[in-house]
Amino acid sequence: MVEAVSKTPWHLWVIGVLATLWNAFGANDYTQTQMGNRGYFEMMGFDAATTDAALAFFAGAPAWADAAWALGVWGGLAGSILLLLRSRWAIAGFVASLLGLAGSTIYQMQVEMPPELAEMNNPAMFAVIWVIALLLLWYAWTMRKRGVLR
Numbered sequence: 001m002v003e004a005v006s007k008t009p010w011h012l013w014v015i016g017v018l019a020t021l022w023n024a025f026g027a028n029d030y031t032q033t034q035m036g037n038r039g040y041f042e043m044m045g046f047d048a049a050t051t052d053a054a055l056a057f058f059a060g061a062p063a064w065a066d067a068a069w070a071l072g073v074w075g076g077l078a079g080s081i082l083l084l085l086r087s088r089w090a091i092a093g094f095v096a097s098l099l100g101l102a103g104s105t106i107y108q109m110q111v112e113m114p115p116e117l118a119e120m121n122n123p124a125m126f127a128v129i130w131v132i133a134l135l136l137l138w139y140a141w142t143m144r145k146r147g148v149l150r
Helices: 010-034 038-043 048-059 063-084 090-110 115-120 123-145
Strands: none
Touching (some): 010 048, 010 063, 010 123, 038 048, 048 115, 063 090, 063 123, 090 123
């Protein structure tokens, strides 16, 4: 049985490009942090003491928290690229991203951040990340149901 494929709506390109940029930022943040790039933290306006605290905090994270963060950012980036490719596998990428986000959220809720990093513990930003991740999954699911993703 041949599945009918719908014409690509203009909004898929807009959402796909914005999602890719958003998730690429997260992937870059993950990579720079895992590499211990001092310049990255200094570029964000951290002084030397705050940079040291951030590097020590992230280096001390358990492997499962790092794995969850990696799954979240790389799953989201993969989902975004697959959305642009009109692949049904975009849904799997966004599901992986949400699973990683759930793990990261659990870790962040149970760990106490150093006082120097209080500005990084922003509940509003966590809410924005959750909303965007859920909306991207919903959008991909909707595009799959409409036959846009194959």
